[in-house]
Amino acid sequence: xxxxxxxxxxxxxxxxxxxxxxxxxxxxxxxxxxxxxxxxxxxxxxxxxxxxxxxxxxxxxxxxxxxxxxxxxxxxxxxxxxxxxxxxxxxxxxxxxxxxxxxxxxxxxxxxxxxxxxxxxxxxxxxxxxxxxxxxxxxxxxxxxxxxxxxxxxxxxxxxxxxxxxxxxxxxxxxxxxxxxxxxxxxxxxxxx
Amino acid sequence: xxxxxxxxxxxxxxxxxxxxxxxxxxxxxxxxxxxxxxxxxxxxxxxxxxxxxxxxxxxxxxxxxxxxxxxxxxxxxxxxxxxxxxxxxxxxxxxxxxxxxxxxxxxxxxxxxxxxxxxxxxxxxxxxxxxxxxxxxxxxxxxxxxxxxxxxxxxxxxxxxxxxxxxxxxxxxxxxxxxxxxxxxxxxxxxxx
Numbered sequence: 158x159x160x161x162x163x164x165x166x167x168x169x170x171x172x173x174x175x176x177x178x179x180x181x182x183x184x185x186x187x188x189x190x191x192x193x194x195x196x197x198x199x200x201x202x203x204x205x206x207x208x209x210x211x212x213x214x215x216x217x218x219x220x221x222x223x224x225x226x227x228x229x230x231x232x233x234x235x236x237x238x239x240x241x242x243x244x245x246x247x248x249x250x251x252x253x254x255x256x257x258x259x260x261x262x263x264x265x266x267x268x269x270x271x272x273x274x275x276x277x278x279x280x281x282x283x284x285x286x287x288x289x290x291x292x293x294x295x296x297x298x299x300x301x302x303x304x305x306x307x308x309x310x311x312x313x314x315x316x317x318x319x320x321x322x323x324x325x326x327x328x329x330x331x332x333x334x335x336x337x338x339x340x341x342x343x344x345x346x347x348x349x350x
Numbered sequence: 351x352x353x354x355x356x357x358x359x360x361x362x363x364x365x366x367x368x369x370x371x372x373x374x375x376x377x378x379x380x381x382x383x384x385x386x387x388x389x390x391x392x393x394x395x396x397x398x399x400x401x402x403x404x405x406x407x408x409x410x411x412x413x414x415x416x417x418x419x420x421x422x423x424x425x426x427x428x429x430x431x432x433x434x435x436x437x438x439x440x441x442x443x444x445x446x447x448x449x450x451x452x453x454x455x456x457x458x459x460x461x462x463x464x465x466x467x468x469x470x471x472x473x474x475x476x477x478x479x480x481x482x483x484x485x486x487x488x489x490x491x492x493x494x495x496x497x498x499x500x501x502x503x504x505x506x507x508x509x510x511x512x513x514x515x516x517x518x519x520x521x522x523x524x525x526x527x528x529x530x531x532x533x534x535x536x537x538x539x540x541x542x543x
Contacts, residue, residue, distance in 0.1 A: 172397030173433050181433070182485055189488075192481040196443050200450035202471035204365030208454045210447040212439045217481075218431045225429070229439040233451030236418070238411045240366050240374070240459075246405045246422040248452035248526050250389050251444055254403040257393035258426030259441035260538065261401045263484065266433075278395035288385040288410075291456065291525050292375055295382075301528030307538040320540060328538050332484050333441050335494030337534050345453065345500040345521050347513060 170269040178269065184218075191218050206235035207244040249302070252337075253282045259333035260307060267326055273319065277312040305337065363462040371462065377411075384411050399428035400437040442495070445530075446475045452526035453500060460519055466512065470505040498530065 167175055185192040194217035200210045213228035214221060233248050235241025246254070257280050268275055283306045290300030311320060328334055360368055378385040387410035393403045406421035407414060426441050428434025439447070450473050461468055476499045483493030504513060521527055 194479045198446035198475045200473045206455045248448045251448035253391035255441045255444035262399045280393045282391045286387045305536045308541045343498045348501045
């Protein structure tokens with residue numbers, strides 16, 4: 158994290174508590190096990206392309222988190238053209254939401270670390286998929302996204318060069334962006350209990 | 351798609367319209383451009399680790415979809431230990447939701463194609479992340495998930511061997527699973543308009 162000129166008197170930058178962030182980073186530097194997180198989700202199939210996830214607990218900073226009074230719930234669905242009834246956004250759309258959010262939060266976090274105050278930040282995402290992959294109609298077609306494009310609009314109290322440098326850093330350090338850009342192993346196991 | 355023994359009289363299997371699915375596949379076989387889809391999301395930063403996506407339109411099956419009367423909205427947030435206030439699940443958790451849903455729907459779809467009726471299907475996901483990657487504390491640490499594990503519980507009217515074969519096929523053909531397992535290019539561009 159590139160800490161250039163965080164004003165000592167600023168308690169919050171971009172809505173983030175500067176001292177709390179510094180404390181977190183110092184703690185993880187002192188004890189790298191505090192940086193180990195495990196996130197979790199549970200999903201239940203409903204019918205057809207409809208299923209529901211619940212997300213609540215996770216492990217991080219050396220302990221089980223108990224900050225969430227109740228679980229978040231999200232519904233996956235499909236549009237009629239994909240045999241559903243728009244019960245929810247579909248999984249590949251949720252992936253775009255995850256990617257948008259992660260790039261944004263990574264940008265906001267490292268802007269804070271550099272003392273850059275953001276006024277506006279928004280993104281528009283597009284991802285191309287050839288469904289012959291999913292359907293197994295052509296083994297030469299990858300089932301996943303062929304490419305994802307993000308257009309970012311940002312206004313801040315710094316130069317365009319500073320923003321471009323921050324954006325390049327963000328792309329390299331966003332967890333979801335890195336998970337998409339890099340091959341990440343997914344292990345699926347059928348359990349009988 | 352492996353169509354083994356779809357009963358001619360079954361109009362729906364696993365909640366999916368068998369004839370509609372066959373028609374879709376036949377159309378995509380006859381004209382491969384119908385399989386080209388583009389999914390989209392728009393995201394606006396709110397403050398700190400909070401941001402909101404709207405998802406509505408997409409392109410597919412040769413046209414712009416207009417089946418959704420209003421947009422889906424989702425909030426990304428962060429827990430207190432990550433400087434937020436649990437405004438929503440966080441982006442790496444939404445990625446698990448997307449992955450769970452996609453593996454599930456791919457499994458359900460190809461079960462239908464094989465004439466397998468499912469009674470129950472649920473998954474539990476865990477993903478490991480070392481946040482020193484996000485924070486830029488160690489260049490040797492990848493910012494994304496190190497590994498994601500999925501445990502699937504399924505009850506169906508077929509043998510365990512059939513289920514294991516279907517699960518292996520699912521892992522190879524799920525769009526989100528493939529996007530995570532394979533390096534997918536993400537292009538980020540800053541726009542000034």
